[in-house]
Amino acid sequence: MKSYLAAAIQMTSQPDLEKNLAAAEELIELAVGKGAELIGLPENFAFMGAETDKIAQSETIALKADKFLRTMAQRFQVTILGGGFPVPVTGIPDKAYNTAILVDGNGAELARYQKVHLFDVNVPDGNTYQESSTVMAGIDLPPIYGSDSLGKIGLSICYDVRFPELYRYLSQQGADVLFVPAAFTAFTGKDHWKVLLQARAIENTCYIIAPAQTGNNYERRYTHGHAMIIDPWGVVLADAGEEVGVAIAEINPQRLQQVRRQMPSLQHRVFV
Numbered sequence: 001m002k003s004y005l006a007a008a009i010q011m012t013s014q015p016d017l018e019k020n021l022a023a024a025e026e027l028i029e030l031a032v033g034k035g036a037e038l039i040g041l042p043e044n045f046a047f048m049g050a051e052t053d054k055i056a057q058s059e060t061i062a063l064k065a066d067k068f069l070r071t072m073a074q075r076f077q078v079t080i081l082g083g084g085f086p087v088p089v090t091g092i093p094d095k096a097y098n099t100a101i102l103v104d105g106n107g108a109e110l111a112r113y114q115k116v117h118l119f120d121v122n123v124p125d126g127n128t129y130q131e132s133s134t135v136m137a138g139i140d141l142p143p144i145y146g147s148d149s150l151g152k153i154g155l156s157i158c159y160d161v162r163f164p165e166l167y168r169y170l171s172q173q174g175a176d177v178l179f180v181p182a183a184f185t186a187f188t189g190k191d192h193w194k195v196l197l198q199a200r201a202i203e204n205t206c207y208i209i210a211p212a213q214t215g216n217n218y219e220r221r222y223t224h225g226h227a228m229i230i231d232p233w234g235v236v237l238a239d240a241g242e243e244v245g246v247a248i249a250e251i252n253p254q255r256l257q258q259v260r261r262q263m264p265s266l267q268h269r270v271f272v
């Protein structure tokens, strides 16, 4: 593993696939221009809109998002995480998996994860979130991709961040870098987002790359923003604020080793 720059992209995706992919392309280009070699796009990067619209278009979204990620990774010779887009479930027409994929500079898929924890929560922001009405929950623990140059990369999506056992599993498998692409609500995000991410970084002594949605995506849906990269000590290295943009920071294996020497808590686990 070498030192390199990673990017957490922040966007305001809307119910418009082509528009979102065009915006994502610009932001990827911006990140590449700044030297990023590992780039994450947020949950719902390709489409963010009413659940019924999303499911109606899921076949097209799945095909185009997949192709887009491969094309971008190849064109810019970088590794890209597509932080969550709907992939239809065979035989069940009204359901899709909320899927994240990691692709390399050859356009090859390295890892795939289907979101396990679904956001069925009545947030006091005027919205009821019932993700399970259109999303099929994944049943498998997330994968880790071991890259010689970028380190061991673990996947997760958004609401998963509230379930520390998932990240404990990933760190036990040797993860160095944990992706948490999200579309956190503005309401929960203001109090929970940064704290949860820092906790996952500190307790697992891993880097966290957390791409995010921000602003008013559609109707009454407001997302929190603050795409960020956090180091294994819990220090926020970069924070995209609330505007569309990119948070960029160095992923450094020496820093990982240093923190793991200074705080060897992973070696002191008793139960899991």
Ligand SMILES: O=C(O)CNC(=O)[C@H](CS)NC(=O)CCC(=O)C(=O)O
Pocket (backbone or CB within 6 Å): 043, 044, 048, 049, 119, 129, 130, 131, 158, 159, 162, 183, 184, 185, 188, 189, 192, 221
């Ligand atoms: O809002 C939308 O339209 C799109 N959102 C999403 O796709 C997903 C599932 S509904 N959002 C979350 O998981 C938010 C979690 C969260 O905010 C928390 O854990 O507090």
